[in-house]
Amino acid sequence: MRSARVGIEAKSLDAGPIKSSERFPKRALGLTKMLSGFVRAAKTSDISDGTMTSVAVEGEEVLIACVGGKYYAIHNKCSHQGGGLDQGELLADRCEVMCPLHDACFDLRSGEPTAEPARIPVKVYAVRVVGDDILLGPAGS
Numbered sequence: 001m002r003s004a005r006v007g008i009e010a011k012s013l014d015a016g017p018i019k020s021s022e023r024f025p026k027r028a029l030g031l032t033k034m035l036s037g038f039v040r041a042a043k044t045s046d047i048s049d050g051t052m053t054s055v056a057v058e059g060e061e062v063l064i065a066c067v068g069g070k071y072y073a074i075h076n077k078c079s080h081q082g083g084g085l086d087q088g089e090l091l092a093d094r095c096e097v098m099c100p101l102h103d104a105c106f107d108l109r110s111g112e113p114t115a116e117p118a119r120i121p122v123k124v125y126a127v128r129v130v131g132d133d134i135l136l137g138p139a140g141s
């Protein structure tokens with residue numbers, strides 16, 4: 001499913017301690033160097049189950065997708081040649097997104113490429129939902 005841009009500018013937010021269930025795979029830890037803390041990025045009402053959108057967070061474009069009621073966030077630029085992943089296809093049954101330019105696929109949970117031509121993972125962001133707010137933070141937090 002294709003997405004619509006929402007044009008949300010994130011705001012800083014101290015969201016408190018992180019639950020252990022929000023941890024991400026160790027390989028993704030070194031991939032994200034932005035976001036020193038959690039920032040409000042979108043509303044849950046902006047992204048219904050089985051859809052995705054992009055938001056601007058501290059100067060970076062982030063793709064947020066909702067699969068099975070859970071939210072995932074990865075960098076919105078394909079690691080192959082920079083295709084906008086939000087313009088691609090959400091493959092909800094595999095929890096992946098397909099790039100619109102050359103059909104590379106990325107796992108939304110890990111950022112790992114699952115289909116060529118991309119071979120380099122994309123950044124993964126930690127996601128928290130507080131009320132109706134979707135917060136993004138650095139991977140591994």
Ligand code: FES
Nearest residue numbers: 078080081099102
């Ligand atoms: S730019 Fe995404 S597959 Fe080429």
